[in-house]
Structure formats: structure tokens, C-alpha cells
Amino acid sequence: xxxxxTLIRRPRIAPVWRRPLAIVGILFxxxxxxxxxxxxxxxxxxxxxxxxxxxxxxxxxHPFGTDILGRDxxxxxxFGSRATLPFAILLVIISLIxxxxxxxxxxxxxxxxxxxxxxxxxxxxxxxxxxxxxxxAAALGPGITNAVIALALISWPNYARVxxxxxxxxxxQEYVVAGRLLGAGPLSSLRRDILPNVAxxxxxxxxxxxxxxxxxxxxxxxxxxGAVPPAAEWGSMVGxxxxxxxxxxxxxxxxxxxxxxxxxxxxxxxxxxDSLDPRSANAVTQVNA
Amino acid sequence: MSHSSSSQHAEPAVADALPGSAxxxxxxxxxxxxxxxxxxxxxVSAVLLLGVTIVTFILTNLVPVSPITAALGEQAASDxxxxxxxxxxxxxxxxxxxxxxxxxxxxxxGDLGTSIQTRNPVTQDLGQAFPATAExxxxxxxxxxxxxxxxxxxxxxxxxxxxxxxxxxxxxxxISVPTFWLAAAIYFLFFFVLRWAPGSGRLxxxxxxxxxxxxxxxxxSLLSGxxxxxxxxxxxxxxxxxxxTLFTVGxxxxxxxxxxxxxxxxxxxxxxxxxxxxxxxxxxxxxVRGSIAPILTIVGLAFGSLLSGTVLTEQVFAWGGLGQYAYxxxxxxxxxxxxxxxxxxxxxxxITNFIIDVVYGFVDPRVRIG
Amino acid sequence: xxGLVISDLRLRIGQADILNGVSLGILGGEITGLAGESGSGKxxxxxVLCGLQPAGAVVTGRVEFTDSDRSIxxxxxxxxxxxxxxxxxxxxxxxxxxxxxxxxxxxxxxQLTDHVRHHLRLSKQQATARAVELLERVQVPTPETALRRxxxxxxxxxxxxxAxAxAxACEPAVLIADEPTTALDVTVQAGILxxxxxxxDDLGLAIILISHDLGVMSAIADTIAVMRYGTVIEQGSRQxxxxxxxxxxxxxLIAALPQVPPPGITxxxxxxxxxxxxxxxxxxxxxGVQPHxxxxxxxxxxxx
Numbered sequence: 030x031x032x033x034x035t036l037i038r039r040p041r042i043a044p045v046w047r048r049p050l051a052i053v054g055i056l057f058x059x060x061x062x063x064x065x066x067x068x069x070x071x072x073x074x075x076x077x078x079x080x081x082x083x084x085x086x087x088x089x090x091h092p093f094g095t096d097i098l099g100r101d102x103x104x105x106x107x108f109g110s111r112a113t114l115p116f117a118i119l120l121v122i123i124s125l126i127x128x129x130x131x132x133x134x135x136x137x138x139x140x141x142x143x144x145x146x147x148x149x150x151x152x153x154x155x156x157x158x159x160x161x162x163x164x165x166a167a168a169l170g171p172g173i174t175n176a177v178i179a180l181a182l183i184s185w186p187n188y189a190r191v192x193x194x195x196x197x198x199x200x201x202q203e204y205v206v207a208g209r210l211l212g213a214g215p216l217s218s219l220r221r222d223i224l225p226n227v228a229x230x231x232x233x234x235x236x237x238x239x240x241x242x243x244x245x246x247x248x249x250x251x252x253x254x255g256a257v258p259p260a261a262e263w264g265s266m267v268g269x270x271x272x273x274x275x276x277x278x279x280x281x282x283x284x285x286x287x288x289x290x291x292x293x294x295x296x297x298x299x300x301x302x303d304s305l306d307p308r309s310a311n312a313v314t315q316v317n318a
Numbered sequence: 319m320s321h322s323s324s325s326q327h328a329e330p331a332v333a334d335a336l337p338g339s340a341x342x343x344x345x346x347x348x349x350x351x352x353x354x355x356x357x358x359x360x361x362v363s364a365v366l367l368l369g370v371t372i373v374t375f376i377l378t379n380l381v382p383v384s385p386i387t388a389a390l391g392e393q394a395a396s397d398x399x400x401x402x403x404x405x406x407x408x409x410x411x412x413x414x415x416x417x418x419x420x421x422x423x424x425x426x427x428g429d430l431g432t433s434i435q436t437r438n439p440v441t442q443d444l445g446q447a448f449p450a451t452a453e454x455x456x457x458x459x460x461x462x463x464x465x466x467x468x469x470x471x472x473x474x475x476x477x478x479x480x481x482x483x484x485x486x487x488x489x490x491x492x493i494s495v496p497t498f499w500l501a502a503a504i505y506f507l508f509f510f511v512l513r514w515a516p517g518s519g520r521l522x523x524x525x526x527x528x529x530x531x532x533x534x535x536x537x538x539s540l541l542s543g544x545x546x547x548x549x550x551x552x553x554x555x556x557x558x559x560x561x562x563t564l565f566t567v568g569x570x571x572x573x574x575x576x577x578x579x580x581x582x583x584x585x586x587x588x589x590x591x592x593x594x595x596x597x598x599x600x601x602x603x604x605x606v607r608g609s610i611a612p613i614l615t616i617v618g619l620a621f622g623s624l625l626s627g628t629v630l631t632e633q634v635f636a637w638g639g640l641g642q643y644a645y646x647x648x649x650x651x652x653x654x655x656x657x658x659x660x661x662x663x664x665x666x667x668x669i670t671n672f673i674i675d676v677v678y679g680f681v682d683p684r685v686r687i688g
Numbered sequence: 689x690x691g692l693v694i695s696d697l698r699l700r701i702g703q704a705d706i707l708n709g710v711s712l713g714i715l716g717g718e719i720t721g722l723a724g725e726s727g728s729g730k731x732x733x734x735x736v737l738c739g740l741q742p743a744g745a746v747v748t749g750r751v752e753f754t755d756s757d758r759s760i761x762x763x764x765x766x767x768x769x770x771x772x773x774x775x776x777x778x779x780x781x782x783x784x785x786x787x788x789x790x791x792x793x794x795x796x797x798x799q800l801t802d803h804v805r806h807h808l809r810l811s812k813q814q815a816t817a818r819a820v821e822l823l824e825r826v827q828v829p830t831p832e833t834a835l836r837r838x839x840x841x842x843x844x845x846x847x848x849x850x851a852x853a854x855a856x857a858c859e860p861a862v863l864i865a866d867e868p869t870t871a872l873d874v875t876v877q878a879g880i881l882x883x884x885x886x887x888x889d890d891l892g893l894a895i896i897l898i899s900h901d902l903g904v905m906s907a908i909a910d911t912i913a914v915m916r917y918g919t920v921i922e923q924g925s926r927q928x929x930x931x932x933x934x935x936x937x938x939x940x941l942i943a944a945l946p947q948v949p950p951p952g953i954t955x956x957x958x959x960x961x962x963x964x965x966x967x968x969x970x971x972x973x974x975x976g977v978q979p980h981x982x983x984x985x986x987x988x989x990x991x992x
Binding site for chain 1: 494505625657
């Protein structure tokens, strides 16, 4: 009984970049991007060098402690950004291009092509993500490249579905029809009339997808199907760490690294989605239509 | 279903106005829209199941590691005669399509091959592991549905206010936490530091499992009246459930919030408000009911991601379910076992979604009555 | 005297002024037409009168409500809870799209009785009896069966009749009909308009008919108010507004009327629709035989 007169009440909404979630997200993401770029130039121990006393807890010299082989966990955690972020971004770009292409073809041409493509997408959806990724990665053999291939093979349907529905609705818009009547070919109408309108939803999807792809990639590494030792990779560091609970620092810091970067992407993606979503903004126009 | 029979005798004027689907055969049971609908959904699910077997078959044959070496070991694989016999026995010299049907035939007889790691038939291993995962997953999904949908409703109704912001932030964090790490963190905190919960496994080491009926310890212990075992099983369930609930609730909150916001913008909600009904009546009688279809879909999706989550969680808690089995199999590159898990989990997911479709068919009068 | 007196009603959402001082009198036993193009504020005026303006809207002005047993000096000053007691009971609304405004998963019976039971404290049996009466009143065939059925089993015209039955179920003093015929087939429109006119005469309802269609207005409205840019720019009796429009805008609107009058309206010698004209018998087909896209189970906007 909080709002009897109106089921939805809302305060004024601040611009995207001034909302707290987005600020936190941008902070986290930029921290990890900057780290990824500058980490080789920082005064850190070699992430692979087994130079120190194994399993020493966090201290002044090793703020995050050392691991079982005497490697510096702080250095490995910061270097871990290089084993995750580029691959996750690459992965999202691959599945975005693959998915957009496939989805655009399905939506634009329709008919049998559409039917076949979407049934394959259904099939991919029928497997829970990590299980399918695990199956593919196990078949391909461990390694970060194979993990990226495995995830790309199963991530495209998300994009394909969104692009397809956007293309389907855009295809019948009058300006597209008008363009076709004026003699624009299918490709040029895809490029000029349709692509600009699907760009922003795809951006949101990619943002939110980055977060889940990082989770999947590190999950595969945790399972031993992603990055191979001795690479400093967050998922496999957590995997090594959970074997020994008394040495909590082994898993805690790489885990926090995954958490912060994923939270960052998700906060940004969610805020973007909310501000681009017609549902959240149209109360005024809709009522007076 | 009482309505559907009465609707068959709808006065002709209106019946004629309905789209002409099989009106002439209204007496036969399979012409009933709900039966047709379930039939079609069942067919689609069956095709998907077949697709899943094709995928696992292709993947099994795509392995860079030769299946011969995998099955026979390095030693035997160097002997040409043994290899030739194996290739012939396993049908590897036949065309791929024939091999697939041989594979499918074996699947139908419950033969998923032999686990490289345990040397047991994969089917037997999966049968052992499945009830543990089912118990955990059911527990998580029930709690998550209640919490997730409730919080999603609150967030939607109080959109952009403080409670909405808070719920959204927590659910976003929930879907951002790496499950495998959260499992370890929760285990470390509640068992290792606080000692609030028992350690890993499904029962305390001293306890003996109850006589197997369903394989789910909580159910079986109650069935056999072993109350202490039941309590023990429940306390062991707590931590893995907590781990998986956070992610599942986060996912459900986000989807249900969107679904309910959609419904809140529907004309029929405004019409219900224009009738002057109490807010709660509008919310639960109209809004929640109107969002049943998307929410059912969401629950199906959440179930899928939950199954993924168990793969990354069970190892930490030594749960002994499909997840731990999959973890061990994949780290050991035990391909038959990995494919077995993939097949089983894919099948569970498809069957769950089929059940959800059926439920939807009975809930929505447009499908039920046609 | 039953009715509403709206004075200087203003509504603003954020920076946008939607209503800029609407003043209007609405009398019981009359149909007051609110005409205007989309964006003129006519729909918003209707929503404010129901207390259903969008969240975040700032409303000022005065709406005096009077019915047989009481008078409320200003609806806008009511607490939400008090307004909720009025809504659906004394002031009711019929929406434009009957397919979208009925819940697809609830029976007609439920949707026709829940507010009756809530407002009038009737038992289930009493409410059902009342619902049957109402469906008979709005000429929906076989009311007892209809109560057990779902919206998708009816045609659009039937659904609008049901929506009107829902609106008049608690015997309101004021009925706001927002484009009640726009979403319907032309052949069904006349029947709905005639029903509204009957309700005005039989129940003494004050009906606010919101429409962009001056043809509809000229058929049944007693007085017409023309809105533009959030204000009433012209108002008067139907004859006045249609035959001697005072403003340039109203003249343009009337000039834009097609020469063929809307169905069910016969015209007198002057070419103007005759107010008491009965519709042509063919224009009122048997209710229930209207095939309408809206009753296709997969075409509803509210669909899954």
C-alpha cells in the first residue's frame, strides 16, 4: 500500500554518467584497463618467478602473500588482467560479429534460412552455457585459445536473436521500405538504414555480455580447461587456491579481481540499458498518445 | 480444464468468429487446443533432444586426441592388430552417419560408454551423481523463485526509488560473483572461520546414508523416519544452496523486474486501477497473473544457469553430484564422462522447459481453450 | 445537479506543460464531447479525472464533483485512498482498446464482478446476478455463458460492450469514454455509440466522450469542447460548434470531416447529422458475429 494512486513512482533521473552504479562501474573497469596496460612497467615481482618463500601470508613485502611455488600473488593478480580482459573482449567481438551476421541474415531473408538458423540457436541454448563450453573445450583440449573458440561457438545465438528481432522490426519500418523502393539493395539497406538503429542495443548487450564472458572464461580456467599453468590467470589461480583453505589469500585476491571487473561491466551495462530502454522513459509520451 | 469443455459448446455466433482451427473435429480429444499445443511442444523438445545427441556425437569425434588412444591407452594403441580390431569393433571404419546411429542406438539402451577415470559405465556414474545434484538444484530453485520473484516485483513497483536501486545493485552483484570463488568464500567463512555450518559432503562422516529411494538424502531420511539424518542432510545443504541462490536470485530479480514493468505498462492494468480496486488486488490479481508467461520462461532459463553453477560449486563442497563429476572428468580430460554429463544436463534442461511449456499451456486460457 | 466542474486544470510533467488551464462543465444526462488532435491533452484530461495521471505529473486546478448524495469540492485534493474509493464506483472509465484493456487470463465474470464486490460489498452470488443483468443491459448474448469465458473468445465489439458493462457496474455518476470506438470496425461503432446514448438517457450518466473524430461527436454529443495545446479553445452545444464554429481551428476540423457521415447516422436536409436519428438497421449487426483481428488468439498485444 505504498503508492495507492500510482503503481509506479519515480524521482527525477540523473544522466547516465552521474548515477552511482555507473560511477562505480567506470571506476572498476578503468582501474583494470589501466592496470592491464601499465602492469609491465610497475615495480612488481615477475609473476612467474618462483623467488620467494612459498605460502607466506600477506605482509609488507608481499601485500597479497605468495603462492605454493613462491610466486608473488599481487603481481600475479595484476598480471592476470592481461590473461583475461583481452581474451574476453576478443571473444565478445567475435561472437558479436558472428551473431550479428547470422542474425541479420536470418532476419533479413526470413523463410527457411531463418528457420534453420534459429533452430540451431535453440539447440545451442538447450545446453547450459558452462556445460557446453566445458564439453567443447574438453574436445578441443585445454588452452585459452580453445576456450575462446569454445565460448564463441556458444555465445553467438544471444546476439543473433537480438539482431534478428531488431532487423525484423526495422525491416518493415517505412523508411527502410522507402529506401528499398528507391532502389537500395538489401546490403546497402542493411548497412545504411538498419545497422545504425541496432547499434545501441548491441552495445548494451555487449557490455553485459563482457561480464558473463569473463565469468565463463575464468570458470573454464578454474576447471582446468582454459589458461594452462604457469600462466597468471584469475580462474586457475582461484582453482589452485580453493585446494587449501588455510592459505585464504591464494583464492581471495584473484577472485576479487574477477568480481570487481565483472561488477564494473555489469553496472555500466545495466545503467546503459536502463537509459536506452524505451520502457523506462516512455510513461509520458505513451499516456498522451 | 472444466472451462474448456464448456467452451466447446459456445454459442455458434461466437465460435464462428474464432479462427477456424479444427472446429469441425471438436469432438475428438486431440483437436483440443491444449492437447495439440502440448503435442507440438513435445515434438519440438524431442527434436532438440536429438540435436543434443548430434552435438555430443560430433564433439566426441572432433577430439584431437584419437579415441583409439583414449580407449586403449598408449601401449595397446601402438599395436596395429589391436587397433584394427578395436576400430572394427567400435565401428570406426564405418561412415559417420552409420556411426551416429550406432551411437544413438547405444544411447537408447542407456550406454554412454565407459568413464576413463572411474572405469565404470558412465550411465552408472551419472545415476550415482544425479540425485545429489537434483536435491541441491531443487532446493535452490524453490528458494530462488520465492525470493527472486518477490524482490523483482518490489523493484518493479518501486522503480527508481531507493528499494529498487538497492535490489538492483545486490542482484547485479549476485550475477557478477564468480560462483566457484563464492563457493570457496562461503565455505571458508561459515565453516572454516565461524564454524556455523558443517564441512563438506552431503552428510557428516559419522552418519550413514538413509536407505536409497530417491537418492536425495533429505527425502530418503524422512521416508525412513531418520530425523537426525534429515537434519544433518539439511545443514549440509545450507552452504551450497546459499552459494547458488545468490546467482539464481540475482538473475530472477533482473528478469522478473523487466517482465513486471512490461505488464505494469499494459492497458489492462490501467483498466484495473480505473475500477478502483485495492492496490494489492491489482498487483496480485492482475499484474502478477499477467506476467506468468515471461516468468515461467525466466524460471526455465534460471534452471539452466543453475545447472551450470553446480558444475562450478560442487567441487568446493565435495558434493558428489553431477557438477563434481563433471569437474573431475574435465580436469582429467575424461571425454566419455564429460559428454555424458553434457547429454544428461542438456536433456534435463530440455525436459524442464517442456514441463514449463505444458504448465504455461494450462495456465493461459488462450492456449488452453484456443 | 450531477456532474463535474473543471476549472483551470493544469498538468505538467517535468518541463512539459501538458494541460494549460482546462475549464469545462460536465452535466449528468449529457454527453460532453472532448475533441482535438492527438497531443491536445484530451486523453490526459480524462486520466486526471480518474486520478490516473502518470507518475511524476504535477496537477493544479480544481475539479468539483457532484452526484445525487454528495458534493466533493475538489477531486484533486483527495487523498489517493479516498480517490480510490471513488474510482470505478462514482467515476468510471472505458478505454480505447477493449482487447488490451481486459486481462487475457481472467474470465469476464471475474473482471466484471471484482470491483462490484469490492465497492458495493456484494456477495459472490449477488455480484454474479448483477453481472448477468449488466451483460443483458449492454446486449451481450447468453450472459451466463459469457461470464465463464475469456476475452479472447469475444469479438472486439463484444469486448467493448463488456468493458462498458464493467464501467457502469457500480452505477457511476460520470463515465469517461476515451476513443471508445476507434479500435473497432466501422460497422460495430454505431452500436457502441447507441449504447452510450441509451446509458445517458436511462441512467442519467454524465458521459465524457473523448475522440479525435468530430463525425462521432456530431452523432451523439450534446455539447462539444474542442481542445488544442492543452486548453479548451471552443465549447458549446453540438449545433453551435458544428454549425457556427467560432475559432479557425474548429472550422478547419469541421471542414476536414468527410462528406459521408459515420455509419448509423442519418442526416437531415441541411447535411448535418440528426441527433435523434436511428441507425440504419443494417448498421447494427447481430452482436457477436463480428470477426475482428483482436479476437485472434495470437494477435493480441497483450499476448505472451
